[in-house]
Amino acid sequence: MMDSLLLSASCTLFAIGAMLDVLGMVRRNESLQWKGALLIATGWLMLLGLLLWLWITLGRPPLRTLGETRILYAAWLPAIALFARWRWKTSLLMAPMAAMAVLFLLLVLATPETRVKALMPALQSAWFVPHVVVYMASYATLALASLSALVLLIRRWRGIQDPAATLELPIRLLWLGFPLLTCGLVIGAIWAKSAWGHYWTWDPKETWAFLTWAFYLIPLHQRAQAGEKTSLWMPLLGFPIVLLCWFGVTYLPTASQSIHTYTD
Amino acid sequence: MQQVALDSKEPSYTEAVALLGGLVVGLLCLQALRTPSIPHMATAPAAWCIFAPMAVLFTIGLAWSKNVLVRFLSGVPFAIVSLIFTTIGALLGTLIVQHPRAGDALGMLQKLGLTDVFHTPWFAALVLSLVVNLSLASGRRMRDVRFSDVVFCTTHVGTALVLAGGLFGNLSSVQGTLRLHPGKANGTLELDAGKTLELPFSLVLTSFSVEPFPLELTLGERMDEGVVPRKGGKPLPALTPGKSLDIAGWRVTCESALPSAEPDLHIMEDPTGRIVLDLRLKAHDSEIQFPLLQEFSPRELPGDRFCGLLEAKENGAAAILALARQALAQDAAMGALFVTDGHRMTTFVKDEAGTCVEKHGDDAFLPIALGPMILTPGRLYRAQVQGTWKAASVLNPQPTGAARVVAEKNGQRKEGWIASGPDGADGLDLEPGVTLMLLNPQPKSFQSDVLLEGRKHVIRVNAPLVHQAWQFTQASYEVASTGQPISVLRAMRDPSLPVVWTGLVMLLVGSMGALWILPNLMKREQA
Numbered sequence: 001m002m003d004s005l006l007l008s009a010s011c012t013l014f015a016i017g018a019m020l021d022v023l024g025m026v027r028r029n030e031s032l033q034w035k036g037a038l039l040i041a042t043g044w045l046m047l048l049g050l051l052l053w054l055w056i057t058l059g060r061p062p063l064r065t066l067g068e069t070r071i072l073y074a075a076w077l078p079a080i081a082l083f084a085r086w087r088w089k090t091s092l093l094m095a096p097m098a099a100m101a102v103l104f105l106l107l108v109l110a111t112p113e114t115r116v117k118a119l120m121p122a123l124q125s126a127w128f129v130p131h132v133v134v135y136m137a138s139y140a141t142l143a144l145a146s147l148s149a150l151v152l153l154i155r156r157w158r159g160i161q162d163p164a165a166t167l168e169l170p171i172r173l174l175w176l177g178f179p180l181l182t183c184g185l186v187i188g189a190i191w192a193k194s195a196w197g198h199y200w201t202w203d204p205k206e207t208w209a210f211l212t213w214a215f216y217l218i219p220l221h222q223r224a225q226a227g228e229k230t231s232l233w234m235p236l237l238g239f240p241i242v243l244l245c246w247f248g249v250t251y252l253p254t255a256s257q258s259i260h261t262y263t264d
Numbered sequence: 265m266q267q268v269a270l271d272s273k274e275p276s277y278t279e280a281v282a283l284l285g286g287l288v289v290g291l292l293c294l295q296a297l298r299t300p301s302i303p304h305m306a307t308a309p310a311a312w313c314i315f316a317p318m319a320v321l322f323t324i325g326l327a328w329s330k331n332v333l334v335r336f337l338s339g340v341p342f343a344i345v346s347l348i349f350t351t352i353g354a355l356l357g358t359l360i361v362q363h364p365r366a367g368d369a370l371g372m373l374q375k376l377g378l379t380d381v382f383h384t385p386w387f388a389a390l391v392l393s394l395v396v397n398l399s400l401a402s403g404r405r406m407r408d409v410r411f412s413d414v415v416f417c418t419t420h421v422g423t424a425l426v427l428a429g430g431l432f433g434n435l436s437s438v439q440g441t442l443r444l445h446p447g448k449a450n451g452t453l454e455l456d457a458g459k460t461l462e463l464p465f466s467l468v469l470t471s472f473s474v475e476p477f478p479l480e481l482t483l484g485e486r487m488d489e490g491v492v493p494r495k496g497g498k499p500l501p502a503l504t505p506g507k508s509l510d511i512a513g514w515r516v517t518c519e520s521a522l523p524s525a526e527p528d529l530h531i532m533e534d535p536t537g538r539i540v541l542d543l544r545l546k547a548h549d550s551e552i553q554f555p556l557l558q559e560f561s562p563r564e565l566p567g568d569r570f571c572g573l574l575e576a577k578e579n580g581a582a583a584i585l586a587l588a589r590q591a592l593a594q595d596a597a598m599g600a601l602f603v604t605d606g607h608r609m610t611t612f613v614k615d616e617a618g619t620c621v622e623k624h625g626d627d628a629f630l631p632i633a634l635g636p637m638i639l640t641p642g643r644l645y646r647a648q649v650q651g652t653w654k655a656a657s658v659l660n661p662q663p664t665g666a667a668r669v670v671a672e673k674n675g676q677r678k679e680g681w682i683a684s685g686p687d688g689a690d691g692l693d694l695e696p697g698v699t700l701m702l703l704n705p706q707p708k709s710f711q712s713d714v715l716l717e718g719r720k721h722v723i724r725v726n727a728p729l730v731h732q733a734w735q736f737t738q739a740s741y742e743v744a745s746t747g748q749p750i751s752v753l754r755a756m757r758d759p760s761l762p763v764v765w766t767g768l769v770m771l772l773v774g775s776m777g778a779l780w781i782l783p784n785l786m787k788r789e790q791a
Contacts, residue, residue, distance in 0.1 A: 058499055112495035113495055114493045114494070114495055116499070117499055118703075120707075121710065122725055125726045175781075175782045178778075179778060182775040183776075186772050195725060195737070196739070196754065197439065197735060197739070197754040197755070198758070199764065202357060207354050208358060210354060211355060214351045217347065218347075224781070252358055253360070254359070254361055257363075
């Protein structure tokens with residue numbers, strides 16, 4: 001099956017790329033790190049190919065089910081990590097990013113879904129693709145903020161003193177991810193107005209989207225106070241909230257009242 | 265000296281917690297003692313009610329920026345405490361079932377408003393505290409006009425507008441459901457609280473159409489609960505008559521594909537003057553067919569016989585039962601017949617020897633629970649009726665799909681009908697563990713063609729109709745017992761919408777502008 005093949009190939013390339021990156025960091029060999037990045041980039045291109053293949057065979061954007069959004073999320077992770085590497089000259093993210101991407105892709109492989117072409121009328125909207133794509137980009141960015149915070153906290157615990165610029169990496173990613181989160185929220189409100197008649201109904205999913213957005217306001221405001229440095233714990237704690245918003249809502253007592261349900 | 269000391273006092277988290285906590289507790293106690301009702305402000309001018317107070321707060325923030333109260337209410341501690349309290353309230357709204365059914369034992373939770381969190385005075389007070397904070401903070405910030413201050417104001421005023429607009433919308437908006445029957449005018453809105461509202465105009469549904477998706481074939485496995493689709497793999501091409509596919513080594517040809525079926529049962533008089541029943545099913549631009557019956561699929565009935573469903577009022581039930589026995593005995597092509605008076609179901613099934621077997625059941629919803637039925641296209645059921653009775657349609661509102669397929673492999677040939685439906689699918693077993701089945705059909709689109717004040721409009725999902733500040737959205741549809749579709753529209757009027765949209769645009773623009781703030785802040789810190 002084409003989808004399993006591409007998923008497995010991407011997982012393998014991410015895993016090998018991550019190992020080369022770690023090896024390069026330990027041996028201070030930049031050439032190894034670049035090779036690792038190249039393999040990760042190749043895996044990323046395969047994921048893009050998979051998304052394109054799904055779009056063509058299903059005849060609709062592959063963004064409807066939980067599995068499909070996981071693939072998109074796993075495709076955004078290396079893109080943001082490679083951008084961070086280029087922009088802020090840091091290779092801190094590559095290995096943890098690859099590990100997270102592999103985890104999500106393995107989840108997709110372990111829980112195959114029925115490939116249904118039909119797209120319900122409410123999802124047949126020009127807002128569907130931007131809403132999901134922007135949201136997954138924001139989730140990936142915020143996830144990388146959490147991962148970088150985790151890595152830095154582990155390094156601190158091990159007694160490694162990182163320079164100030166490196167310690168700013170989580171907040172830089174938050175500052176990038178938050179406008180994307182806001183954008184996704186606004187697009188969702190505009191779409192809800194035309195599809196359901198009201199831009200906001202305090203649906204459990206919408207409420208959790210608000211909770212996620214409100215949570216990230218705290219570290220951003222902390223940092224915006226000139227001279228204050230943000231605790232690394234705040235970006236770290238944000239990701240579980242993102243996960244709750246993404247698919248934890250399904251398990252809440254009010255889940256049956258939500259119209260934002262993923263269907264297989 | 266004392267004045268300077270007061271002005272230089274930093275806002276504290278403790279004071280913010282005390283103030284907001286006291287406010288929430290006070291309102292909760294009020295809620296528990298007696299449910300306060302917030303007056304509905306349907307006719308209040310939204311823009312004035314929102315912009316004017318916000319402008320006043322903005323000006324206060326600008327003019328009295330050093331005032332201790334202004335600094336407290338516009339400060340980060342007050343904002344964060346207010347935000348935390350609001351998020352806790354919102355969190356409770358996702359953990360406790362909102363609007364529970366009457367009779368659910370939720371006593372104290374209901375008294376405290378926790379079963380309708382987002383419409384309680386205490387939640388509204390928390391949102392209002394955020395609006396006050398954001399408006400004052402924006403005013404204070406505009407003392408110096410730098411890029412970062414402009415971005416700050418854009419995001420914060422935008423957020424305040426959205427919150428204030430949402431709050432005002434809660435108090436002033438009207439929303440409800442409008443059900444339209446074909447050919448009939450309706451201007452009565454069914455409000456959420458069980459009341460009704462007469463609109464100043466009415467809509468007439470001239471036609472309602474549902475377009476189904478093409479049938480989707482898939483492989484499944486027969487389990488205890490029925491046929492279950494397999495997961496993963498490439499989706500199969502759409503099923504179209506005459507087309508062949510290679511599936512799991514089998515060459516599968518589709519003879520006829522019927523994406524949906526609409527039952528049509530009515531009385532007619534035959535040329536001899538007898539009253540007869542004409543039972544047909546119309547498929548979407550295709551030939552006649554019936555949906556599939558879960559328990560009596562063609563593989564259980566010998567050959568492709570057909571079935572019928574009759575609904576009769578109690579006073580006619582005896583006549584109908586006699587009719588059924590007679591029809592089954594006389595009509596060789598008749599395989600099964602179901603008669604219901606809405607409370608009991610009597611089923612007649614004919615075996616290969618032509619013996620009729622009767623089964624009785626007590627299930628008022630049996631016609632729906634039975635699911636769809638399959639009949640040979642083009643067959644007509646005729647019977648003689650004695651006594652008075654009333655015809656009714658087949659009670660199965662969901663779209664159903666069916667297809668006749670032929671599968672061949674290594675000299676083996678299997679053929680039959682496969683179908684889908686709301687109560688499970690029926691498939692064609694090719695070999696152990698391999699069953700051909702249809703995925704549940706879904707409506708691709710449905711739309712209402714309406715007449716409003718002499719003008720034609722089309723209302724579709726994602727394409728609402730806006731008229732006199734009312735927005736009509738195509739929410740769903742139902743099928744009446746007569747088989748006619750009922751278009752279900754959601755109607756909404758919210759005078760605060762322009763304020764909310766303005767706020768959202770400002771929030772979006774400001775958020776993008778904020779991307780430049782952190783790098784500039786870091787550069788200044790390094791300098």
